[in-house]
Amino acid sequence: MKTAVIQFPGSNCDMDAVKAVQSTTAGTAELVWHTTKDLSAYDVIVVPGGFSYGDYLRAGAIARFSPVMDAVATEALRGKLVMGICNGFQVLTEAGLLPGALRQNESLQFRCEMAQLVVENTDTPYTRSYHEGEVIRIPIAHGEGNYYADDATVQELEKNEQIVFRYRKEHNPNGSVGDIAGIVNKNKNVLGMMPHPERAVHELLGSADGVRLFTSIFTTWRDAHGTR
Amino acid sequence: MAHGEPTPQQVQEQKIYRTFGLTEEEYEKIIASLGRLPNYTETGIFSVMWSEHCSYKSSRPVLRRFPTTGERVLQGPGENAGIVDIGDNLAVVFKMESHNHPTAIEPYQGAATGVGGIIRDIFTMGARPIALLNSLRFGELNDAHNRYLFSHSVEGIGGYGNCIGIPTVGGEVVFDNRYTHNPLVNAMCVGLIAHDKIATGTASGTNNPVLVVGAKTGRDGIHGATFASTQDPHAKERSAVQVGDPFMEKLLLEACLELIDTGKVIGIQDMGAAGLTSSSAEMASRAGSGLVLDVTKVPVRETAMTPYEMMLSESQERMLVVMEKGEEAIAYEIFEKWGLEATAIGHVTDDGFLRIVEGETVAAQIPVTALVDEAPIAYRASLRPRYLDELRVDLPVCQVASSMKDELVALLSRETIASKEWVYDQYDSMVRTETFVRPGSDAAVVGVPGTKKALAFVTDGNGRYVYLDPHQGGAMAVAEAARNLVCSGAQPLAVTDCLNYGNPEKPEIFYQLEQSADGISRACEVFATPVIGGNVSLYNESHGIDIYPTPVIGMVGLIEDVKDIMTSDLKASGHALYLLGDLFAGLDDGLGGSEYLLMRDPMHHLDYALPTFVFDDEKGVQDVCLQAIQQGLLHAAHDVSDGGLLVALAEMAMTENKLGVQVRLSPDHALSTNDLLAVFFGESPSRILVEVAKQNEQALTSLATMHGVPCVRLGEVTKDSTFTVYIDQDVVVQAPVQELESAWRGAIGSWMNG
Numbered sequence: 001m002k003t004a005v006i007q008f009p010g011s012n013c014d015m016d017a018v019k020a021v022q023s024t025t026a027g028t029a030e031l032v033w034h035t036t037k038d039l040s041a042y043d044v045i046v047v048p049g050g051f052s053y054g055d056y057l058r059a060g061a062i063a064r065f066s067p068v069m070d071a072v073a074t075e076a077l078r079g080k081l082v083m084g085i086c087n088g089f090q091v092l093t094e095a096g097l098l099p100g101a102l103r104q105n106e107s108l109q110f111r112c113e114m115a116q117l118v119v120e121n122t123d124t125p126y127t128r129s130y131h132e133g134e135v136i137r138i139p140i141a142h143g144e145g146n147y148y149a150d151d152a153t154v155q156e157l158e159k160n161e162q163i164v165f166r167y168r169k170e171h172n173p174n175g176s177v178g179d180i181a182g183i184v185n186k187n188k189n190v191l192g193m194m195p196h197p198e199r200a201v202h203e204l205l206g207s208a209d210g211v212r213l214f215t216s217i218f219t220t221w222r223d224a225h226g227t228r
Numbered sequence: 229m230a231h232g233e234p235t236p237q238q239v240q241e242q243k244i245y246r247t248f249g250l251t252e253e254e255y256e257k258i259i260a261s262l263g264r265l266p267n268y269t270e271t272g273i274f275s276v277m278w279s280e281h282c283s284y285k286s287s288r289p290v291l292r293r294f295p296t297t298g299e300r301v302l303q304g305p306g307e308n309a310g311i312v313d314i315g316d317n318l319a320v321v322f323k324m325e326s327h328n329h330p331t332a333i334e335p336y337q338g339a340a341t342g343v344g345g346i347i348r349d350i351f352t353m354g355a356r357p358i359a360l361l362n363s364l365r366f367g368e369l370n371d372a373h374n375r376y377l378f379s380h381s382v383e384g385i386g387g388y389g390n391c392i393g394i395p396t397v398g399g400e401v402v403f404d405n406r407y408t409h410n411p412l413v414n415a416m417c418v419g420l421i422a423h424d425k426i427a428t429g430t431a432s433g434t435n436n437p438v439l440v441v442g443a444k445t446g447r448d449g450i451h452g453a454t455f456a457s458t459q460d461p462h463a464k465e466r467s468a469v470q471v472g473d474p475f476m477e478k479l480l481l482e483a484c485l486e487l488i489d490t491g492k493v494i495g496i497q498d499m500g501a502a503g504l505t506s507s508s509a510e511m512a513s514r515a516g517s518g519l520v521l522d523v524t525k526v527p528v529r530e531t532a533m534t535p536y537e538m539m540l541s542e543s544q545e546r547m548l549v550v551m552e553k554g555e556e557a558i559a560y561e562i563f564e565k566w567g568l569e570a571t572a573i574g575h576v577t578d579d580g581f582l583r584i585v586e587g588e589t590v591a592a593q594i595p596v597t598a599l600v601d602e603a604p605i606a607y608r609a610s611l612r613p614r615y616l617d618e619l620r621v622d623l624p625v626c627q628v629a630s631s632m633k634d635e636l637v638a639l640l641s642r643e644t645i646a647s648k649e650w651v652y653d654q655y656d657s658m659v660r661t662e663t664f665v666r667p668g669s670d671a672a673v674v675g676v677p678g679t680k681k682a683l684a685f686v687t688d689g690n691g692r693y694v695y696l697d698p699h700q701g702g703a704m705a706v707a708e709a710a711r712n713l714v715c716s717g718a719q720p721l722a723v724t725d726c727l728n729y730g731n732p733e734k735p736e737i738f739y740q741l742e743q744s745a746d747g748i749s750r751a752c753e754v755f756a757t758p759v760i761g762g763n764v765s766l767y768n769e770s771h772g773i774d775i776y777p778t779p780v781i782g783m784v785g786l787i788e789d790v791k792d793i794m795t796s797d798l799k800a801s802g803h804a805l806y807l808l809g810d811l812f813a814g815l816d817d818g819l820g821g822s823e824y825l826l827m828r829d830p831m832h833h834l835d836y837a838l839p840t841f842v843f844d845d846e847k848g849v850q851d852v853c854l855q856a857i858q859q860g861l862l863h864a865a866h867d868v869s870d871g872g873l874l875v876a877l878a879e880m881a882m883t884e885n886k887l888g889v890q891v892r893l894s895p896d897h898a899l900s901t902n903d904l905l906a907v908f909f910g911e912s913p914s915r916i917l918v919e920v921a922k923q924n925e926q927a928l929t930s931l932a933t934m935h936g937v938p939c940v941r942l943g944e945v946t947k948d949s950t951f952t953v954y955i956d957q958d959v960v961v962q963a964p965v966q967e968l969e970s971a972w973r974g975a976i977g978s979w980m981n982g
Contacts, residue, residue: 009567010475012393016661049659051391054475107981110386112656141390141656196658204664204675204790 001027001221004042006072006088008034008063013049013085013198020198021046024211025218032068039071043221044081047072047088049141049196059102059144060090069095081125081217082190086142089182089192098185098192099157100149102142106175110143114206115195116168117181121161124188125220129212136209138165138195140173145194147176147183154178160186165193231534236265244268248275254604261598269536269584269592274599276502276540277509280766283603286732287764290745294759295752300721301760306514308349308429308498309419310760312722314786316679317423321355324363324416324687324724324782326765330469331413335377339384339413341472344544346417347394348498351481352547354427354488355419358660359674360389362399362415363687363726363780364651367408369643369979374403377411379980384472385415386654391474392481395663396655398672399687403643404826406691409770414726416782418685420676427488429497431511431519431550434578436494438508438519439556441563441570442480442546443473444529449503449542476545476568483566484547492558494550505539507548509582513600518581521574523591535584535591550576610742611735619696619837623818626828626905632953632961635824636874637971639909642823645871646975647882669795670867671716673787682793684718684785690870691728691776693821697838698740702747702779704838704913707846708869709783710755714850715865715916717792717857718785720755723748725762725781730774732766740777741766748779754843755850757783794857796866797883801947803863804920805877805891808849808932811940812895813839814872814910815903823870824909839912846914848937853916861928864919872909874953874961876917877942881951882969889965891943892954899955908953908961919945 005017014031021029021044029046032039039045052063063069069091076082076097084092092098105111114137119130130136149157154177157163165182172179174194182193197210234244245255248271258266258274266274276282284291296304302319303311309323327342343360350357362385367374378401389396394417431438449470487493495515497507504521512519523538533541549570551559556572563570577583582599584592628635639645652667664682665673671686688709694701710720725748730737752759762782768775787793817839819825825833856862868876881889899907920928925941932939946952951968953961 010391010478012391012478012659016659019661050393051475051478054391054473056475109383110390110654110656112390112658113653139658141658143390199658199661201661204793205658205661206666 001025001044001218002042003027003029003044003046004032004039005029005046005048006034006068007031008052008066010052010054011048011050013196016198017046017048017085020201021214024201024214027218034066034068036068037071039075044217045072045075047084047091049086049088052087052091059087060094063091064094073097076190079187079189081220083126084192085196085198086194089194090144092190092192097190098183099153100147102144103146103148104144105146111173112141113139113173115140115173116171117165117195118168120163120166123161124164124184126191126213126216127164128219129216135168137200137207138197138210139199140195142194145174145176147180149177157183162186164191165195233268233534233536236267239268239271240265245271245275248272249279250275254278257604261595261602267592269539270594272536272540273505273592273594276505277599278603282502282506284764285604285606286608286766287727287741288605289607290742293745293749295749296758296760298722298756298758301758303760305759305761308352310722310724311353311426312760312784314681318676319421319423320683320784321350321353321419321421322416322724322782322784323349323761324414324726324780325763326726326728327413327415328410328728328765328768331381331411332409334469335380336384337469337471339381340388341470341544342413342415343385343388344472344474344477345500346415347392347477348500348547350417350419351484352427352429352496352498353419353421354425355421356485357394357417357419358662359418359672359685360394360396360415361672361685361687361782362413363689364399364401365407365412365778366403367405368403371408374408375979381411381413382651382654388472388474390656392478393659395657395659397657397663397674398667398685401648401651404692406776410768410775412728412778414780416687416724418683418784425488427493427496429511430495430515431517431576432515433494434576436550436553436576437556437572438521438574438576439549439551439559439570439572440526440546441549441559442568443476443543444527445538445541445546446529446543447533447537447541450537450540470542470544472544479566479568480545480547483563483568486562487559490558492552492555494552496547496549499546499548501542503540503542504548509596509599511548511550512582512596518577518579518583518596519574520577520583520585522585522587524587525571525573527569527571535586539584608732608738609735610739612739613736620835621837623902623906624825624829624836625902628901632904632908633963636878636961637968639824639827639871639875640878640968640972641975642827643976644823645875647973648976649973650976650980664790664793665716665795669716670712671718673716673793675790680789682787682790684713684716684787686712687780687782688712689778689780691778693838694740694744694777694779696821696834698743698777699747700838700841702744703751704841705779705781706748706751706755707913708867709781710757711850711867711916713783713785714854715794715796715867717794718787719854720757720783720785723752723757723759723781723783725759725779727764728768728775728778728780729766730769737774744777744779754847792857794862794865796864796880798880798885798887798919798945799863801887801945802922803945804922804925805889805942805944806918806920806928807915807940807942808852808918808937809915810912810938811893812907813912814906817910817912818906819910822872822909822911824872824905839910841913848935849914849916852932852935852937853918856918856928856931861924862918862920866917868915868917869911872911874908878951878968880917881965882972886949888946888948888950889943890946890952894956904960
């Protein structure tokens with residue numbers, strides 16, 4: 001499994017994503033500079049966290065015009081796994097690969113803490129190693145993580161079982177509609193989530209609950225390609 | 229007369245140098261150095277280089293007393309940051325700096341650029357920054373302006389660190405009205421480097437090109453360094469505060485590390501205070517060389533900038549780089565990839581002059597030695613303040629409002645003692661995925677990739693202690709920093725310090741500086757933690773009131789094996805609680821300097837002397853604690869500091885584990901209410917609370933006995949989540965941990981979110 005971790009100017013969780021993939025799976029991962037126009041050589045694409053282009057204007061608003069984003073869209077359309085974490089989620093919504101938008105936290109403050117998520121749907125390439133309804137601990141660190149979509153879109157997400165993670169009831173850290181923390185597209189190959197699974201891959205980091213997200217991805221890939 | 233500036237004669241006749249902060253004596257010295265009258269630009273250059281901020285003219289004689297060498301020290305003071313060996317061909321690079329004056333004027337940008345500046349000092353050395361810490365002081369939160377300064381400073385620190393992607397892992401915040409008009413923002417950055425990648429700020433090799441890299445130069449921050457060297461920042465202009473761009477700095481960081489990695493960099497230096505002037509002069513000074521710089525080549529973002537403005541601009545996110553001749557293209561290519569500019573603006577010479585040209589015209593020509601080595605030293609008068617000889621040593625008599633429990637709850641809700649979650653939840657403390665102990669424990673712990681090692685960091689200082697006893701207070705700051713590291717399982721390695729004081733021209737203030745520096749020096753010798761860098765911030769006074777003398781100690785420790793990482797939160801019921809150190813020290817030492825006394829008797833809290841501090845006792849307690857951790861005897865360790873014994877115990881209990889504490893003290897004679905207050909809330913140093921499994925109690929007490937350290941069994945960790953303190957058979961404090969916790973956790977938020 002070859003993973004590309006996209007590196008925009010201002011990405012800062014890029015190396016963390018590389019490390020997480022390498023330490024939790026038998027696959028490889030490498031940084032791919034934002035000027036790259038062809039991602040066909042990769043099986044999995046991670047759009048990492050950080051402050052792409054300083055998050056100036058609006059989080060993810062400039063990165064979506066980066067040359068690499070056309071290639072990301074192409075591979076997403078071809079069914080490759082594309083995962084956006086934090087700023088990556090913001091970029092994917094700005095690019096129209098996922099519905100909705102991320103607004104400023106209700107508190108108007110940046111917030112970094114260990115969040116509790118409920119796994120809503122285990123029937124995705126990203127969550128098959130979890131149990132439905134399981135509560136997992138995954139850190140958040142964002143100022144603009146307040147997920148918003150209009151009622152019709154949220155109903156659509158519910159109906160299609162696209163909501164993958166919710167914050168635990170009464171523990172919504174940012175005001176997201178429906179406590180939504182992570183969603184997939186209709187096809188379930190594109191995931192966007194504000195929490196950072198790559199920061200929860202070892203007990204020393206306070207949680208290893210993120211490991212199974214990466215092993216889910218790896219298992220999905222292996223089932224499709226055999227061991228290689 | 230270029231650019232409509234005054235002529236050298238006018239500078240002299242109209243005493244324009246005075247407005248730049250130069251004294252008559254200093255101006256005469258400049259004329260003597262040059263052998264002629266300085267022109268306007270030269271006068272500006274001298275004034276910033278000889279300012280307190282750049283030249284340390286008041287503090288240099290004091291700083292010389294610090295121990296600065298040691299087996300592990302690879303780089304002591306004098307470079308952009310100090311470096312300490314941690315084995316495996318790796319070294320830790322760190323420094324702390326103040327940004328107090330800008331913060332008083334514009335808290336968001338003042339604090340943010342403080343963070344930006346200290347990060348540059350670290351990656352200038354070739355090191356990858358791995359952690360940020362800070363130490364903050366504000367006036368109390370019942371004042372709206374204090375809340376404004378506090379919230380915006382925190383936001384600025386977060387805004388910069390979060391964006392650039394370096395975790396803010398620790399720090400401290402203290403609230404006291406002595407800082408109302410002079411908030412302190414001290415920022416510390418730590419980096420990791422391989423021994424063979426260390427870069428220095430040296431401009432050597434005649435004809436080697438000099439490049440400006442990073443952001444363009446504008447008119448912001450002109451005379452910022454001078455402004456930090458005079459009294460009352462409120463009289464100054466906001467335009468002297470710089471504006472930070474963390475995105476730009478992230479690009480600059482990556483580009484500089486990539487460039488240094490090529491091995492073609494001769495020297496590199498951050499353009500911080502006094503911008504191009506101090507960076508060029510210092511680089512030439514270290515190499516004993518000279519420089520020619522053409523200001524018309526400097527990329528600018530404003531039009532018609534004069535050489536004077538160009539040399540004194542403090543625009544952020546810029547670096548000065550000396551490359552090997554002929555290798556400039558490497559820099560151009562790397563910086564272009566990161567979307568940044570790298571521009572050759574001059575070259576190294578061998579004549580020892582800093583020569584600034586504007587095309588064909590020479591704008592300034594000054595011997596480097598005159599700017600750097602011959603900077604004046606101000607030998608300030610020192611006088612022991614009278615109040616020090618009038619301090620009382622008896623136990624203060626306090627009126628207890630209702631019960632001891634209420635006293636404890638009140639103390640836990642004090643802003644200085646309360647949980648700082650409101651602050652650190654705004655900082656990304658986890659990016660880089662090496663943060664093993666996040667903010668909230670005694671020290672932060674960050675892993676060293678590729679090894680079993682981890683590094684522990686802490687910032688500590690207590691201005692009130694230093695005010696009450698400058699020498700001992702300085703020593704106690706170092707002791708507490710070391711104690712916090714030890715409680716985290718780390719061996720203390722070295723120190724960076726920020727010396728924040730009032731106006732040094734007042735002899736009583738200079739006495740505080742001198743004496744506390746001596747105390748720090750002595751303690752650094754005892755704990756074998758040399759001072760490898762830092763800075764001094766003076767003139768922290770306004771409306772005639774000086775801040776408490778507030779040296780802040782940033783200390784780094786090494787944990788050889790991550791299995792030895794220790795935290796302060798209780799782990800399991802049935803474990804025993806012990807105190808290493810003297811349980812009843814408060815009966816002799818009282819409440820002097822304590823937060824409790826400030827809370828209950830604010831009018832007289834500065835009338836009482838500090839508790840006794842004995843180096844040998846402190847060292848013994850720390851040695852026992854660290855050895856016990858390394859022998860696997862402990863499950864938690866927490867030092868007794870602000871708020872005293874019961875606050876420390878409560879802090880250990882307020883965890884996710886929902887445990888309780890039941891302790892019983894057995895004094896050898898009956899204690900009055902006043903005695904109890906001293907025992908419960910006195911802040912006698914050199915004490916650590918530890919959690920021990922039953923089967924290890926014997927081993928712990930033997931270890932302590934061997935070192936001659938008192939080791940008292942206080943009680944046990946319980947599962948019922950109640951906090952109970954007995955004196956013999958009587959319950960004197962009882963409360964659900966939840967009640968203590970909500971007071972402690974909610975205090976700052978209730979001011980800030982309300």
